[in-house]
Amino acid sequence: MPPSRTFDAIILGGGAAGLMCAAVVGQRGRRVLVIDHAGEVGKKILISGGGRCNFTNRDTAPDRYLSANPHFAKSALSRYTAQDFLAMVERHGIAWHEKTLGQLFCDGSARQIVAMLLDECAAGEVTVETGRTIGEVAHADGRFRIGGDEAPALVIATGGPSIPKMGATGIAYDLARRFGLKVVEPRPALVPLTLGGDEALFRELSGVASDVVAGAGKARFREAALFTHKGLSGPAILQVSSYWRAREPVAIDFVPDVRPGWLLDAKRLRPRALPAAVLAEQLPARLADRLAERLALAGPLNGCSDKALAEAERRLSDWRFHPNGTEGFAKAEVTAGGISTAELSSQTMGAKRVPGLYAIGEAVDVTGWLGGYNFQWAWASGWAAAQAL
Structure with a gap:
């Protein structure tokens, strides 16, 4: 039985x-079919940016993307x-506005971006079909044949x-393997981290946020970190989560704006001040109390040795x-890993060994920073x- 419909390109996924x-x-004059299994297109667009869609970033550059091939996205x-x-x-x-760090958002609703793309x-x-299972x-x-198309x-x-x-x-990876394309192991990215063991005590600070510099591997981000009932979140943590690997530490500089010797200076100037009170000048009070407790800084500053204060400074900054x-x-905003860039042309996103097959977006092993x-x-x-189509 002949196919019921013929197109120039079939696109799987209406994101x-x-x-x-x-x-x-x-708009290049080709006949295109979009198939999406969801009831409506652009569902991730609709929830992004708190419903206002952080649709791009003015500071976009290739070095803000992770990939097995860091040059692929260029x-x-x-x-x-x-x-x-x-x-x-x-x-x-x-209408749009710019927030911090080059992030651009709709003034109104993310639905405007979906409506724009559909327009x-x-x-x-373009023929757009939702609620349709891709199948074989x-x-x-x-x-390429899908159903009668x-x-x-x-x-x-x-x-x-x-x-x-x-x-x-993970259907993208199933399809890639079906056509013999390698897949870089997918993992959650831009995702909260969980704490256990002795560090689970920090969960008591759930809801407390602080401006920090967070690091994992060679990556460093200065933004807010948030303590949660499961561990750590907030923009700084989501950023480093993409670089974090199991069993590696995450380094937090809780006091990025102080100069070396600040606790020793405080001891000289205010010997009777309590360490937690001094920390609270830089940090939320509940966090300051917990850190002072973990650092074993009890009693007034003049009762703490210079060595203990110097060690406290070191630990607070790392x-x-x-x-x-x-x-x-x-809870991951995106996926790291995906269809290997070694299989694709960086010019056309086409599979090198399967003419006519392409992979784009999050399905590919290219993952950006938080922020559009x-x-x-x-x-x-x-x-x-x-x-190329």
Whole structure:
């Protein structure tokens, strides 16, 4: 029985990357089908940025992405920039604002971004089908077939398994392996870390946040860290979680703005002051109390030896936590790892060994920092693939 419909490209996944790719391909005059198993497209877009969608970052640069090949993202990011996407946002009359660290958000709702992408798809006469199970993907004679539909090109844009309650799955990796593509082991990224053992005592500080410098490996981020009932979260922790590896420590500088010798200076100037009170000038009071307790700084400063205060300074600027894990894909904003970049062309996002097969967005082993970087990779990789379709 002949296929009921023929397209130039079938895109699996109606998220940021898939819709962007579809819109651009459709407007190039190609017949495009987007298939998404969810009831509506763009579900992750809708919940991002507290519902206002941190849709890109002005400071986008390749060094803000993790990948087994740190150079892979350069081509796509240089050809479709944050300014290019912002121009589309402004063309659609969407009001936006910039927060800290180059992050751009909608003034209104993330639904405006989804509506914009669907309008762009409509302009290219793209067929978008939601609530449709992908099922078996057949490949023969240079054609990809799904159900009664076929095309010479197939784009994997199904994302990663982060936030499974939104319907996220690892289908991208199943498809990649089906076509013989290697997959870099997926793991949760931009995810809270959990504490156990002796460090579980810090869970009593649940809800306390402080401006810190957090580090894992060679990565360092200055933002807020938040104590939770399970461990550590907040922007600084989410950032370093992408770099953290099991059994490695996370280093926290609780006092990034003080100069060396600040506790010794306090002892000379205010010998009767309590250490926790001095720490509370730099930190939330509850955190200051807990840290003073852990440092065994009891009684007034003049009762603490210079050696003990110097050691306290050192530990406060390089406090080592030893997470026992993460909160997993359920709480991860994105997935690190994915379809190996060694299998793909950085120019076209096409599979080197399977003509007509492409992979874009979060499905690929390219993971951005927190703050709009992953959306910019979705837009850029989707655009790059679209140029080749």
